[in-house]
Amino acid sequence: MEKTQTESSPVVIQSVQSDGVFNAGIILTETNYDVWFQIMEMHLVKREKLSYIRSSTKSSEESSKEYEKWYTYEIWDALSKAFYDGSDELQVFTLNQKAFSTKQNGQPLSKFYGELIEIFRELDHRDKVVMKDPEDVVIYRRSVERLRVHIFLAGLDEEFNQVRGEILRKEIISDLEECYSLIRREDARQSKLNKKVDSETSAMIARQQPQRKFVDKSSLHCTHCKKNGHTKEHCFEIIGYPDWWDTRKKNTKHESKTAVAESTSTTDLRKESLVQIATSVSSVPFMVVHSDVWGPSKVSTIGGARCNNNGIPKNFPVGGMLPHLLLNVHRIHDYSTEVLEKTQCTFLFKGPWFANMDILATVDPANVHHIMSSNFSNFPKGPEFKRIFDILGDGIFNSDSDLWKNQRRFAQALMNRHSFYKFLVKSNQAKLEKGLIPILDHMSKQGTTVDLQDLFQRFTFDSTSLFVTGYDPGCLSIEFPKVRFLMALEDVEESIFYRHVVPESLWKLQRWLGIGEEKKLKKAKETLDSVIFELIQRKRREINEEILSKEIDGVDLLASYMHENKTIMGELKCADDNFLRDTVLNFMIAGRDTTSSALTWFFWLISKNPKAETKIREELTSIVPAEKLGKWWDFDTQKLNQLVYLHGALCEALRLYPPVPFQHKVPLVPHTLPSGHRAVPRTKILFSLYAMGRMKSIWGEDCLEFRPERWISESGGIKWEPSYKFFSFNAGPRTCLGKEVAFTQMKAVAAGVIHNYDIQVVEGQRPGPNVSIILYMKHGLKVRVHDRWAK
Ligand code: HEM
Known part of the structure; x- marks a missing residue:
């Protein structure tokens, strides 16, 4: 050295x-x-x-x-x-000092923000503040966030003085991410202005050129909407309605002239917002690589099936685009990816004329940020979401406004408790040691195959039940018991998916007749209800009879809610049986299905990328004590949190296979999105998280490659990606509450299995996603297991 x-x-x-x-x-x-x-x-x-x-x-x-x-x-x-100062104090001091002294100093905004985020992440990592009262946790977090907003604003260059003042004068100070987006928007505005000034000179030259001739469009005819004054290429029904449409739609003469200009300017807007995001989130020359995407011939395809119709759904007079959707429903996620790639991130899907099924599908990061963060209150989940997901009752996933806000605040406070985290780590570790590992050992000795997806579902079902209800259903055992609750959950997820692709009137009719998917859903609901209500009764009995031990008491979510007995919203009480049923079901779905899906795809990707597996093993070995090298080792959860490559590999799996593959929202009032598309209250806005992780315009030419290095910063730390780009855990105020829980579980399983076993995927399988609201593998993942240290 x-x-x-x-x-x-x-x-x-x-x-x-x-x-x-x-x-x-x-x-x-x-x-x-x-x-x-x-x-x-x-x-x-x-x-x-x-x-x-x-x-x-x-x-x-x-x-x-x-x-x-x-x-x-x-x-x-x-x-x-x-x-290394064992107390971390010196490092915390140095990091704080660095945060206060970091300034933009003419650097690109994204670079300055990225630097601060890395410092804050390091500080979070060293934050040892322990709080008992959940309300204090929330207050503390808010206070830290406020300080960070101030640090960010103070470091900005002078040109942001005005917008900084505006942000600080707001009654409620935005969170850091929101603040960044406001400043970013101002940055975009200013660069546009600068460009305008630069172009003055060229405009002078242009004035010397002959004027563009006025084009008489009265003879034009649209073969799509059958109106005159424009062609199919510029038809608003295909390319989307501009902002002013509602007020001027009767002026048809105007329409024909403005259609061209409007579609160009909205395109420019969208182009600009994507350029802005691209340059702000990535250090690679993203727009250079993709500049051809914005060429004039492709720009005009936004939102519609015009141009070459190559792979873009045709809009049939009565059925709209539904026939295409139904023909492709078995490969819906890949199909949406293809269409969205061709339509440059946003596409207006026209449903049958009778079905009120128009969907604006988008993966444009500017739209995601606009809807999920900056205009959050104008985009609730909406009544249709509640009807489709009626099985979730009044739970957190299904609620909006105050009902959602109060539930979120309450759940967040519970999950931030140190005792909750300790309980989670302990129960997770126990499940691994006494559940998963013995099964893998058994399989290794027997040489038989096992479905890894089934194993992970059993693992997350048991561990999620433990922290949600306090009970271990014991379904992760060598006997592989049939668990009716698990089967019912799968049925629910599939049936709810079908409600997304058939007209509402049709699934309601099926429900009324008690046939098809609706029959399956009804049966599954009965199973779930009976199991959950039984658990609630048991917990209540134990609380009344003081059977619950002091240590467990108040740690699982169900007991914590029962103890609170507060009103969450209007009639709903924490201790109300129906409300408890909804809460348990919402958390079971949130925790069990997502994490097991992520783990299954992760292991499949690792099996296809042996180099990544080697790197993970090397990183893991670096935290194994020397005397334990070459032997079975059980990792300490805290230490796993420091591993950068493993984290990157998990994020990469979550990018390519987001467990929640799509989400939807509805605008309360008519709204024009940054992409230039018009959304009215009857338009469902659908985000395909699956497609979003596979867009070249967002992740670069190598977007389909599994490359954990993408998540490692130049300084060797974890690279921060904004949630409106890496959307797998949602973005804005409804960001996933269980992200840390999920990473804790996934890292413990990934490390324990990869370090101690060789997992060989059985040849001949072609894993593909199923058709459900959770992205599982259609036929599971059959593997053989070998103990790496067996003599
Ligand atoms: C890899 C694992 C996970 C992924 C990818 C994930 C992803 C997501 C996504 C996309 C949402 C938004 C859903 C929507 O609004 O429709 C969400 C919300 C939520 N997640 Fe997760 N999740 C994961 C694990 C967990 C775990 C383990 C828990 C529970 C401990 C959890 C609790 C929640 C809750 C409570 C919400 C609702 C938040 C709200 O609406 O305010 N998640 N998650």
């Missing part, structure tokens, strides 16, 4: 090999010791040199290998003493 001194960073460590200088890819500074330490260890493991930093015995012979090892150990130890 070689030690050099630079001005910006006090110590540079580079391993020197005989074949030249090896670059570890990270420079040690005052604040990154943790990450640096892990990456260096990873490299040492790869080169089988870990013993150099673990060997503290001094050899008397200076030329010996042992002496060399001891010498390396001494340097390693000295660095640790100099840079």
Whole structure:
């Protein structure tokens, strides 16, 4: 190893090999010791040199290998003493100092914001504040957020003075992400103005050119809507209605002239917002690669099936585009991806004329941000969502306004409790050790195949039941018991999916007749209700008879809600049986299905990418004590949180296979989206999270590749991606409440399995997504398991 001194960073460590200088890819500074330490260890493991930093015995012979090892150990130890302060206080101080002194100083806004986010993330990682009262947790979080908003605003360049003042004068200060989006918008506005000034000169030249001739459009005829004055290419029914349409729709003469201009300007708007997001979220020259996408011939296809009709649904006179949807329903996610890629992120799906089924499908990040964050209150889930998901009752997924707000506040406070986190880690660990591992051992010894998806569903079902209800259903056992609750959940998810693709009148008729998917749904609901109500009664009995131990009491969500007995909204009480039933069901679906789906896709992707598996193993080995190398090892959850590559690999799986593949919203009042599309209250806006993770315009040309490196920043830390780009956990005020829970579970399972077992996917399977509201593998994932350390 070689030690050099630079001005910006006090110590540079580079391993020197005989074949030249090896670059570890990270420079040690005052604040990154943790990450640096892990990456260096990873490299040492790869080169089988870990013993150099673990060997503290001094050899008397200076030329010996042992002496060399001891010498390396001494340097390693000295660095640790100099840079690692066990109390973290020095690092917290340095990070705070860095946050306060970081300024934009003419840098691109996204770069400045990204730097701050990394510092805040490091600070969160070291935040040791423990609170008992849930309300205090919320107040504390709010206060930290407020301070961060101030730090961000204070560091901005002068040109943002005015918008900064406006933000600070608001009654309720926005959160950091929202603030960033407001400033980003101002940044876009200013660059547009600057461009305008620049173009003045060219305009002067242009004036010397002959004027564009007036085009008489009176002879034009649209073969789509049968009206005159425009052609099918510029028909609003296909390309979407502009903002002014409602007020001027009777002026047909005007329509024909403005259609061209309007569609161009909305396109420009959209183009600009995407360029802005692209440059703000990514350091790669995103728009250079994709500039051809914005060429004039393709721009005019926004929102419609015009142009080449190549793969874009045709709008039939009566059935609208429904026939296309039904023909492709078995591959709905890939089909939506193809259509959205061709229509540049937003597409107006026309339903049959009688069915009120028009859907504006979008994956445009500007639209996502607009709907989920900046105009959140104008886009509730809406009454149709509630009708489709009636099985969820008044639970958090299904509610809007105050009912949702109060439930979220309450649940968030409960889940932020330290005792909840401790309980989660402990029960998760126990499920792993006493449930999953014994089954994998058994399979390894028997040499039989097992469906990994089924195993993960059983694992997350048991662990979610534990923290939601306090009871372990014990379905993760070698006997693979049939659990009617699990089967009922799957039926519910499939039937609800069908409610999305058939007209409401049709599924209501089926429900009334008690046939088809609706019959299945009814039966499943009865099963779920009977199990949940039984659990509620049991819990109530135990509370009354004081059977519950002090430690468990109030930790699982059901007991916590029962203890509260507060009014959540109007009639609904925490202790009301129906409300408790809704809460349990909502959390069971939220926690069980999503995490097990993510784990299944993750393992499949890993099996297809052996290099990524090797890197994960190297990273894991770096946190295994030297004396335990080459043996079975059970990882400490806290340590797993520090692993960067593993985190990246999980995010990559969640990007390509988001467990919640789509979501929908409805505008309260007519609204024009940043993409230029008009949304009225009868238009359902549908986000395809699946398609969003696969758009070249968002993730680059290699968007279909599994590349965990995409999630690693230049400094070796986790790269932050805004939620309106990485949408798998939702964005804005309704962001997933269980993100941390999910990562804790997924990391524990991934680490325990990858380090200790070889998982071999049985040949001949072609895993594809099922047709449901949760993205499962259609036929599961059959694997063989081998114990890596078996003698
Ligand atoms: C990989 C795992 C997970 C993913 C990808 C995920 C994703 C999501 C998404 C997309 C939503 C928005 C759904 C909608 O509004 O329609 C959501 C909401 C939610 N998630 Fe998760 N989730 C995961 C795990 C969990 C876990 C483990 C829990 C429970 C402990 C949980 C609790 C919730 C809750 C309560 C909401 C509702 C939030 C609200 O509406 O305010 N999630 N999640």
